[in-house]
Amino acid sequence: MKDYSKYFNGPSLKEARSRGKEDIKHIENAFEIPPDMVNIGQGQFYHIKTYGCQANERDSETLAGILEMMGYQPTDDIHKANVVLLNTCAVRENAEEKVFGKIGYLKTVKKTNPNIIFGICGCMTQEEVVVNKILAKYPQVDMIFGTHNLHRLPQLLKSAMLEKEMVLEVWSKEGDVIENLPSHRASKTKAWVNIMYGCNKFCTYCIVPYTRGKERSRLKEEILDEVRQLVADGYQEITLLGQNVNSYGLDLDEDYSFANLLEDVAKTGIPRIRFTTSHPWDFTEAMADVIAKYDNIMPYIHLPVQSGNSEVLKTMGRKYTREQYLALFDMLKRKIPGVAITTDIIVGFPNETDEQFEHTLDVVRYCKYDNAFTFIFSARPGTPASRMHDSIDMETKRKRLAKLNKTWNDLALEKNKAYVGRTVTVLVDGLSKKNEKVYSGYTDTQKLVNFKGENIQPGDFVEVKITEAKSFSLDGVAV
Known part of the structure; x- marks a missing residue:
């Protein structure tokens, strides 16, 4: 069996289970970018794939902000990226299966671009069984970090660039607000x-x-x-x-x-x-x-x-x-x-x-x-x-x-x-993902509305008359 003892910064379920009474610190200066990493991403690109809940989506916004402070620019093309992060979810087994499928696919990506930095973060990395599986079977992963140390991304990225072995830093217990x-x-x-x-x-x-x-x-x-x-x-x-x-x-x-x-x-x-x-x-x-x-x-x-x-x-x-x-x-x-x-x-x-x-x-x-x-x-x-x-x-x-x-x-x-025939106020997200001739947005009660209209921008509040109801959405016309 492989020796994982050198990965001393791995997660501990036992430690994560404990709830102490120590004071929570609110820290305003924990984030910093090492001087030699400030512009390291100039002319390079990053790609973040997010799984799971809104908390993960918000974490990915933070990760993106950190990478852009280092000069990286976003890309939807994973083959174009110099840094790829998978921000993972552990709530259900099928979510983890999707992540492992993506990790397997990235093995082929790394063959064509061996200098790519590939990182796994989020809730899955807080699980001992998951981290041990990655360490044993997925050498294409360059760094693993958890939900509590996102602010350490510049330091972890630097280590991944300099070291030949996988960088692992997962804090199991955290009491601070950064x-x-x-x-x-x-x-x-x-x-x-x-x-x-x-x-x-x-x-x-x-x-x-x-x-x-x-x-x-x-x-x-x-x-x-x-x-x-x-x-x-x-x-x-x-x-x-x-x-x-x-x-x-x-x-x-x-x-x-x-x-x-x-x-x-x-x-x-x-x-x-x-x-x-x-x-x-x-x-x-x-x-x-x-x-x-x-x-x-x-x-x-x-x-x-x-x-x-x-x-x-x-x-x-x-x-x-x-x-x-x-x-x-x-x-x-x-x-x-x-x-x-x-x-x-x-x-x-x-x-x-x-x-x-x-x-x-x-x-x-x-x-x-x-x-x-x-x-x-x-x-x-x-x-x-x-x-x-x-x-x-x-x-x-x-x-x-x-x-x-x-x-x-x-x-x-x-x-x-019951909404058919009513006029509702919709906050517009933009054009519908399924039909570029139709706008979409949400009512105050979080009803998805797809509607026809003209000269409408994301962020507009539009009055929409509902003409048809479906189980998951409403159709209408801008008034």
Whole structure:
């Protein structure tokens, strides 16, 4: 067996699991570019492939900003790139399979361009089993780094250029918040704004608390300064990001909650505010009141239920019952006019019975979600659920997923049909990816609208009359 002891900077699942009470540091000067790396990328190109959630997309914007500070320019052509980074996701097995497929493909790319620097980062690299697999089977990888040390990219890149062996630096435990990092925003009209990092919930199926570390809130002044700058730069919409935004501020020594932050962000005047993701455990009536009070906080909430059965929820470690979730759902519908609610659902959790699955369908029929992200349970190594005996065969799980999808799709179509004939305000993203004669954008309730119009620009607010409804989108004409 290969000796991995020399890779002393690799991840440790045991260390990532621990949650200490040490103070969280907010550091404003941790990022620096070594003098000999300042212009190292002049005339060269970088390519970043991002997998997974919005947090990864925001991290990729930071990585892009760092590379551009060193002189590199972006390219969509991986064969043209001098630096290639895969920013990975570990939430489900199929996401990891896609990454390993891409790593295998890059072996051929490296044969034609042996000087290319090829790096893997993100949540997958926080897993010991993944890193050991890369070390053993994928020598084409030049550097591996994790979610906690993105700001170290210039130093890691320098080491990869100078050293003949793979560069590995993955911090398993992190308690700091690094500010003042550069960024290349993917959009000129919509922006992600991190308000916190990490998660302390430890749902039994989820790897995120291990890959993202403990909950760490940014200071409100840093967040509000960033939002004010986005307003000054002409941004029309922001999304406040956290693994569980409802926990914002719990780690700070002050009486300032997510509801307080939402209100202060609304007062900046940014036209549209969204946030994700919300754990039902921490959603308060104060938050609902603030959302209802301000027109620029969108009436849209992503509220993962995961299962509609209380016993399964308990085994999942979700810390709420079916009844508590439905009470929260009813409160949000009562307090926030016209609110749209979307969800996540896992089918085939270990030993889920037919009756328990039917309870999930009952919840879906009751809530009539505007959208749902549904998955077959995927065991993540190192999580408690991965060690559970599972009596359900894959064919049963697939049938349940198909039944669930048909149920919520039919209900979503029924809801969307209510929009036909109405005129809605759409924030335009640009031309549709599927039809260059059609524009696309989103309503306040996060409904995708494809519509016909003329002389329209990304970032415009356009009144659109809806003419047709589909399960996942609406069609219309600009008024």
